[in-house]
Amino acid sequence: MALWFDDLHVGLSFTSTTHTLSAEEIVAFARQYDPQPFHLDDEAARDTLFGGLAASGWHTAAISMKLLVGDGAPFAGGIIGSGGELVWPRPTYPGDTLRVVWEITELTPSRTRPDRGMVKVRMETRNQRNEIVQVFSPRLVVPCRPQS
Amino acid sequence: MALWFDDLHVGLSFTSTTHTLSAEEIVAFARQYDPQPFHLDDEAARDTLFGGLAASGWHTAAISMKLLVGDGAPFAGGIIGSGGELVWPRPTYPGDTLRVVWEITELTPSRTRPDRGMVKVRMETRNQRNEIVQVFSPRLVVPCRPQS
Numbered sequence: 001m002a003l004w005f006d007d008l009h010v011g012l013s014f015t016s017t018t019h020t021l022s023a024e025e026i027v028a029f030a031r032q033y034d035p036q037p038f039h040l041d042d043e044a045a046r047d048t049l050f051g052g053l054a055a056s057g058w059h060t061a062a063i064s065m066k067l068l069v070g071d072g073a074p075f076a077g078g079i080i081g082s083g084g085e086l087v088w089p090r091p092t093y094p095g096d097t098l099r100v101v102w103e104i105t106e107l108t109p110s111r112t113r114p115d116r117g118m119v120k121v122r123m124e125t126r127n128q129r130n131e132i133v134q135v136f137s138p139r140l141v142v143p144c145r146p147q148s
Numbered sequence: 149m150a151l152w153f154d155d156l157h158v159g160l161s162f163t164s165t166t167h168t169l170s171a172e173e174i175v176a177f178a179r180q181y182d183p184q185p186f187h188l189d190d191e192a193a194r195d196t197l198f199g200g201l202a203a204s205g206w207h208t209a210a211i212s213m214k215l216l217v218g219d220g221a222p223f224a225g226g227i228i229g230s231g232g233e234l235v236w237p238r239p240t241y242p243g244d245t246l247r248v249v250w251e252i253t254e255l256t257p258s259r260t261r262p263d264r265g266m267v268k269v270r271m272e273t274r275n276q277r278n279e280i281v282q283v284f285s286p287r288l289v290v291p292c293r294p295q296s
């Protein structure tokens with residue numbers, strides 16, 4: 001699957017495969033990038049907002065990206081974004097099974113470059129209870145189908 | 149250093165230590181979380197917007213978090229945020245030396261919980277040429293100094 005800008009429409013949506021997080025993975029990521037007690041140790045996390053060992057938000061974000069591009073990036077040219085609003089409504093815990101549900105919310109042809117367009121996407125990361133653990137709303141650049 | 153909400157003021161700023169990214173690190177992170185050609189292979193990245201091997205934005209974000217909490221989280225209770233606006237104005241390349249410069253932009257005591265406040269922070273990640281490669285503007289929850 002590799003969609004060009006021409007192939008897209010507002011409302012187009014897709015659900016990724018899943019990834020189940022282990023406590024070991026959560027701790028390994030946190031050791032490298034977010035070494036705070038509540039991401040490293042279940043005991044230390046008990047008395048915090050999390051109530052138990054929880055994944056770094058950046059770990060949830062990285063796994064969401066992996067799920068998005070895992071089976072091959074859905075858009076021609078890959079997923080290239082300049083950022084967007086990122087929200088973590090609730091934590092990710094050991095044993096949670098995550099999937100990403102994305103939907104196209106806005107399409108804007110480039111004014112200066114007729115060979116590409118801007119695509120606004122809402123990416124929800126949901127756990128096995130269908131609770132949203134992350135929402136990321138990036139703007140991506142997607143090329144138009146090359147003229148033959 | 150562990151600042152309570154009472155210790156903070158708008159304009160308070162701080163610069164982290166630095167981290168220099170290698171091509172090997174960029175590829176290792178991308179293999180696990182963002183396996184797109186331009187994050188895996190210099191040759192494959194030549195003809196893309198990046199012009200050469202570039203780090204996943206999520207890798208820049210993870211390293212920024214590491215720099216922020218690396219020497220101990222600056223705020224009492226750690227860095228706990230529910231998200232914010234995330235922007236990558238330019239890519240991170242192999243050999244880049246990153247640091248994080250953060251500044252408090254807003255302080256709001258909690259209306260319902262007198263023991264904590266909301267802190268808005270602007271976190272800029274800058275490279276060795278002082279170019280901004282990431283801006284993240286999260287809202288954090290910071291506890292007030294316990295009453296004795």
